[in-house]
Amino acid sequence: PLPLPPPSAMLTSRGPALCTALRRAAPGGLASFHSSARRCRAARVAVVLSGCGVYDGTEIHEASAVLVHLSRGGAEVHMYAPDVPQMHVIDHSKGQPAEAESRNVLVESARIARGKIASLAKLTTVDHDAVIFPGGFGAAKNLSTFAVDGKDCKVNREVERVLKDFHKAGKPIGLCCISPVLAAKVLSGAEVTVGHEEEEGGKWPYAGTAGAIKELGAKHCVKEVTISFPDNFPHVDIKNKVVTTPAFMCETALHHIFDGIGAMVKNVLKLTGK
Numbered sequence: 001p002l003p004l005p006p007p008s009a010m011l012t013s014r015g016p017a018l019c020t021a022l023r024r025a026a027p028g029g030l031a032s033f034h035s036s037a038r039r040c041r042a043a044r045v046a047v048v049l050s051g052c053g054v055y056d057g058t059e060i061h062e063a064s065a066v067l068v069h070l071s072r073g074g075a076e077v078h079m080y081a082p083d084v085p086q087m088h089v090i091d092h093s094k095g096q097p098a099e100a101e102s103r104n105v106l107v108e109s110a111r112i113a114r115g116k117i118a119s120l121a122k123l124t125t126v127d128h129d130a131v132i133f134p135g136g137f138g139a140a141k142n143l144s145t146f147a148v149d150g151k152d153c154k155v156n157r158e159v160e161r162v163l164k165d166f167h168k169a170g171k172p173i174g175l176c177c178i179s180p181v182l183a184a185k186v187l188s189g190a191e192v193t194v195g196h197e198e199e200e201g202g203k204w205p206y207a208g209t210a211g212a213i214k215e216l217g218a219k220h221c222v223k224e225v226t227i228s229f230p231d232n233f234p235h236v237d238i239k240n241k242v243v244t245t246p247a248f249m250c251e252t253a254l255h256h257i258f259d260g261i262g263a264m265v266k267n268v269l270k271l272t273g274k
Contacts, residue, residue: 042076043274046123046131048162049081049109050138054248055090057105059136062176062247063112065258066134069265078128081109082120082158087141087148105142120158125169129272131162132265135177135247146181151215153185160186167240172271174264176234177247178209183240184218191237193223195246206249225249226256234264236271243267 047066051057070077083106089098110117123131133139140147144155155163163186166173175183180192196203197210197220210220221235225246234245245264247257 041274042074043129043269043272044127045070045075045077045268045272046128046162047077047079048120048123048131048133048143048159049079049105049112049117050134050136050142051081051086051103051105052108052111053090053092053138054136055092055095056086056088056103056141057108057136057138058112058134059177059248060112061254061257062134062136062261065261066132066174066176066265068258069262070132070269072262073265073269075269078123079109079113079117080120080123081106081117082143082156084142084156086138087145090137105138120156120162123158123162125165125171128166128171129274130172130174130268131166132174132268133176133179133182135175135179135249137178139177139179139182143179144182144185146178146185146212151212153181155182155185163187167242170241172241172243172268174243174268176245176261176264177249178206180244181209181213181216183242183244184213184216187240187242188217189219190240190242191219191221191235192242192244193221193235193246194244195225195249196222203251204249205251209249225252225260234260234267236267241271243271 049058086103086105089101089103091098106119137147143159144153146153167187180194183190183192194209196207199205199207213220223235234243236243243264245260247261
């Protein structure tokens, strides 16, 4: 058999223009393409859940939106939840507590994670580039006591550790819906949004949360939830690398919630530098 020509000759045979373009793109030779590919990897993002169901756990639509946008952004996702009892169990068909029933936050969160979930105690900054907290009342009941104690709330010990560790490491933190209260409580001087500060006829039914955020010492920024306001959503606190979006703090169409969460996820991934 005839010997193959050297690679340089093969390149030249494809045309001087292609040869020149490749050399300009990779001054170090073709090997530089392979080495850069080895250096490039997906952002590793932790998603922290608080149960399963809007009234006593994670808001499922928000969690799904976070996961879809992370997937679209090429991120490697790992899910976590605290291994603790829920504050209580809500019958979602009635909106009332289910008496004499108890559930575990980690076990319930596994429903959303399709079983692929670990205890929050195992989450470290070493293994992740960012962390995201979807909303739902679980953030105010199971990850903290905000639903009961307001500005005097306490934050779950592992949640507080995770927030402080990622902040100290300079790694981005994303939060949506009610979960920005966690950053407001733990990260001194953080800038967050839960949307508007007035109910506006029921459009923003949880607007009072903005006042509690201010009382916690954080700065609240009025923001919209929809993509119709490209210059006014979500809120990015560049200094603290905290990205927040109102999501279901607003009574609006589901696709607007989805888009707002997508913008939050996009900014979180941008801040990772991956």
